[in-house]
Amino acid sequence: MDRLKATDRIVILTGAGISKESGLDTFRDTDGIWAQYDLEDVATPQGFARNPALVLDFYNARRSGLLDPAVQPNAAHAALARLEREWPGEVLLVTQNIDDLHERGGSTNLIHMHGELMKARCLDTGRAIDWREDITTDTPSPMTGRPGRLRPHVVWFGEMPLEMDRIYTALAECSLFLSIGTSGTVYPAAGFVQEASLHGAYAVELNMEPSAGHTLFDEAICGQATKLVPAFVDRLLALAAM
Numbered sequence: 001m002d003r004l005k006a007t008d009r010i011v012i013l014t015g016a017g018i019s020k021e022s023g024l025d026t027f028r029d030t031d032g033i034w035a036q037y038d039l040e041d042v043a044t045p046q047g048f049a050r051n052p053a054l055v056l057d058f059y060n061a062r063r064s065g066l067l068d069p070a071v072q073p074n075a076a077h078a079a080l081a082r083l084e085r086e087w088p089g090e091v092l093l094v095t096q097n098i099d100d101l102h103e104r105g106g107s108t109n110l111i112h113m114h115g116e117l118m119k120a121r122c123l124d125t126g127r128a129i130d131w132r133e134d135i136t137t138d139t140p141s142p143m144t145g146r147p148g149r150l151r152p153h154v155v156w157f158g159e160m161p162l163e164m165d166r167i168y169t170a171l172a173e174c175s176l177f178l179s180i181g182t183s184g185t186v187y188p189a190a191g192f193v194q195e196a197s198l199h200g201a202y203a204v205e206l207n208m209e210p211s212a213g214h215t216l217f218d219e220a221i222c223g224q225a226t227k228l229v230p231a232f233v234d235r236l237l238a239l240a241a242m
Helices: 016-020 045-050 052-066 075-086 101-105 164-173 189-198 225-241
Strands: 010-014 091-095 110-112 115-122 128-130 150-154 176-180 202-207 219-222
Touching (some): 010 075, 045 052, 052 115, 052 150, 075 091, 075 225, 091 164, 164 189, 202 225
Parallel strands (some): 010 176, 176 202, 202 219
Antiparallel strands (some): 115 150
């Protein structure tokens, strides 16, 4: 990584581990959300078709939790926003998280590959709009006025993640790929390290514990995101200053 130049591009992938320290439940921990719900019921198009009220209530609860004043961006979110501001080259942040903590932490060059909890999508027009209220089967779509035509703007299992062309272009052009707080088990994100490495990028993992693909990285460092990420950003910005 010492060969990294200040003009080089950086791609950062974040997962639930970076939000956990802000007080949000993860999905895949042993005590996480998927231990409490059947994902087939609440996170698939088929589940939504069978029981839209159940799915909407599930995401209403997630949205309400995100709006809790106690849930705030943490030091890791702030450090990544600082990197984007101060790194001379491009920094692209790709997150698997559907929360808005990166935005609230100051990041702007950001892709939510799995959608955004604070948006709703019209089933008739495909348009997504900012949304902070509960959605019910009677809620009219602001675009068409038809009730029952809104869904969470979230990528469900079996659906294609968002902006994949842009992501793969960035992975092919970056010099550093950084993965933070992700299990390394959900594809296509789990394959990003191989894609970036194939094109010559240096790859680093920062995680509470080694991910499923930790051996694919040039460096794998374990610890809390709120400690590791600010320290790693300091390391990168020191390189930029040399």
